[in-house]
Amino acid sequence: MSQSRTIMADPAWRPSTKAKLLWSVQAAMGWMVPFVALIVWTLVDAGHRGAQLVVFAAAVLLAGLSIGVVPLWRYAVHRWEVTDEAVYTRVGWLAVESRVAPISRVQTVDTERGPLERLLGLATVTVTTASSAGAVRISALDLPVAEQTVTRLTAIAAQHRGDAT
Structure with a gap:
């Protein structure tokens, strides 16, 4: 028994090339509160510098991905x-x-x-x-x-x- 299936072609158009900038700025704005919280934590609690450094490094890595990589990936997918x-x-x-x-x-x-x-x-x-x-x-x-x-x-x-x- 054969079953026919229609596969939808990819939609033809991409968003504006400025979409990448829009999505990057939106992501950067989303990271402002966590970074302000990290700064406050660093100023208030001097006894956990090692943990603060690890959290800060992880936040920088994740922020870099969400600001620099995700918008490019989204742009490649969006149609x-x-x-x-x-x-x-x-x-x-x-x-x-x-x-x-x-x-x-x-x-x-x-x-x-x-x-x-x-x-x-x-x-x-x-x-x-x-x-x-x-x-x-x-x-x-x-x-x-x-x-x-x-x-x-x-x-x-x-x-x-x-x-x-």
Whole structure:
């Protein structure tokens, strides 16, 4: 008994090249609190210099990986594509998630821009669908690409005029 299986092709487009910088800055900001805590610990407790040095070395190593390596890895994995039939995304770095949202299930299309995204000229397109898996997010797009994507998705969804359920 043979079973046929369709393998989804990788989505065609990458996020903006500025995504790597965005993700690095976000990771660096996340490491600020642990490093401040380490500094306070060092200033308050002079009796554990050996332990402090080990913890500091481990934190520097992990911070270096999350700031320098993970954004590059994420960029290598992240892909997106919009066709007349569906929105495709692939995201992650350690665990990779591929999503397909049929156009007939699209309910809303939104653009989001946080402070760092605005500073870098980026935006995130969120496609809300009638799915228990939640919205499909296409992150770190150059603003003109995000605006074109929203316009295209809106036009395609209008042609399908389903009830998105």
